[in-house]
Amino acid sequence: LAFVMSSLVAGLEERIDLPRPVIVVGSYLLALVVFGFVVFYTGAAITQQVADLARNYPDTERDILRVLADWERGLQFGRLQIDLTELYAGAVTGLEQIGSDIVEQAQAIAGVTIATLGSLLLIIVISLYMLMDSARILPRLRAAVPRRYRDEADLFERSIVRAFGGFLRAQLILAVMQALLVAIVGTLFGIPYLFLWGTISALAMLIPFFGPPLALLPPVAGAVLFSGSAAIPVTIILFVVQTVIVNWLQPRLMRGALGLHPILVLVGLLLGAQVAGVWGALFGIPVIAVLWVFISYAVFRTVPNAALPETERLSDVDEHVMVSVAREQVGDETHPHIHVTRTRRPDGSEQVELKMTDRETDEGPRPSGAEG
Numbered sequence: 001l002a003f004v005m006s007s008l009v010a011g012l013e014e015r016i017d018l019p020r021p022v023i024v025v026g027s028y029l030l031a032l033v034v035f036g037f038v039v040f041y042t043g044a045a046i047t048q049q050v051a052d053l054a055r056n057y058p059d060t061e062r063d064i065l066r067v068l069a070d071w072e073r074g075l076q077f078g079r080l081q082i083d084l085t086e087l088y089a090g091a092v093t094g095l096e097q098i099g100s101d102i103v104e105q106a107q108a109i110a111g112v113t114i115a116t117l118g119s120l121l122l123i124i125v126i127s128l129y130m131l132m133d134s135a136r137i138l139p140r141l142r143a144a145v146p147r148r149y150r151d152e153a154d155l156f157e158r159s160i161v162r163a164f165g166g167f168l169r170a171q172l173i174l175a176v177m178q179a180l181l182v183a184i185v186g187t188l189f190g191i192p193y194l195f196l197w198g199t200i201s202a203l204a205m206l207i208p209f210f211g212p213p214l215a216l217l218p219p220v221a222g223a224v225l226f227s228g229s230a231a232i233p234v235t236i237i238l239f240v241v242q243t244v245i246v247n248w249l250q251p252r253l254m255r256g257a258l259g260l261h262p263i264l265v266l267v268g269l270l271l272g273a274q275v276a277g278v279w280g281a282l283f284g285i286p287v288i289a290v291l292w293v294f295i296s297y298a299v300f301r302t303v304p305n306a307a308l309p310e311t312e313r314l315s316d317v318d319e320h321v322m323v324s325v326a327r328e329q330v331g332d333e334t335h336p337h338i339h340v341t342r343t344r345r346p347d348g349s350e351q352v353e354l355k356m357t358d359r360e361t362d363e364g365p366r367p368s369g370a371e372g
Helices: 002-015 020-055 057-074 084-104 106-132 134-143 147-189 194-205 211-226 228-257 262-300 327-331
Strands: 302-304 322-324 338-344 350-356
Touching (some): 002 020
16 A cells, blocks of 8 residues: 555655645545545445346346357257356356355454454554655664665665555556446447446456456456347457557556566466465565566576666666666666775764776767666
8 A cells, every 4th residue: 555655645745845744644535535435436336236137137137048048059069069058057056155155144244344444444554654754764774784785675675666566556557447448338338237347347457467358257248148239349349458458558557567577477476376365366476576686686687677776777778678787786876887985984984985987888878787
């Protein structure tokens, strides 16, 4: 939460001349108001649509069985025949069993809900203090690190901020765009129960790697069941637009998260889900990103261009490209051709000397120690 809110706080600090605590508290109040409005409005709409769906279920079931029967006739391959009606009946039986289990566990669910709300309140308070006192907390943490590990500590801090912050912001943006896409397409083609399909689709989009294909299923199912003639154009439009989002927009959003190879993304997703369930699946990828930065730095002396200080990054390569670094390049906010020498005076104070080396290539001045 602190990572997500940090961008909003930083943007307001640049535009509003107020103390940081006031801006942080105001940002949280604004976010809570917007979030509360969205949750309550969406929740009320979904509740109403679920009630309408349950009330109209007999007519809806007849339409579903008719569609499945048409599909069965088209899916016959000689002696091989898929009984979609039987599969549907089994799915309905399973859902009814799940519903009865939920009703039986209503008291336990209420207790878990209260505990979750308490945890959410604690999370909000902790993240609030993290943002308000970050200017004091971070220097104290840096001071506790031995000087010989300062470079690694700086690299770790930047990697954490970019990996977690960039990843969470990218996932939220993708989920919002998916909800808007479903709302626009559903409105154009007259698909009912849009809040229900859009909410499920947006939540599915939050799942890394497997989310985009899963996010297509709810609106496509709604189009097939309730707007049969629009099923094909709806599917084509959703597939094409989502392909553009996933293959063009998502990589650009993820550049701030220290871009990973798809294999490492899948490894982070699977390991995170195995270790910590849903939360592990969500946060396993940025954890793998940070580990990958340190492995690359320790073994190959390379890091993603995005992991360097802003003044150090190579302007002619993408942020996710691995670049070789000199040790002094990682921790000092200087160009690699400016060598920093630190010494201690007899009175215990620190003396810093800068030595310039002017190296040029055929392409013009280029920092030594940094290569694409």
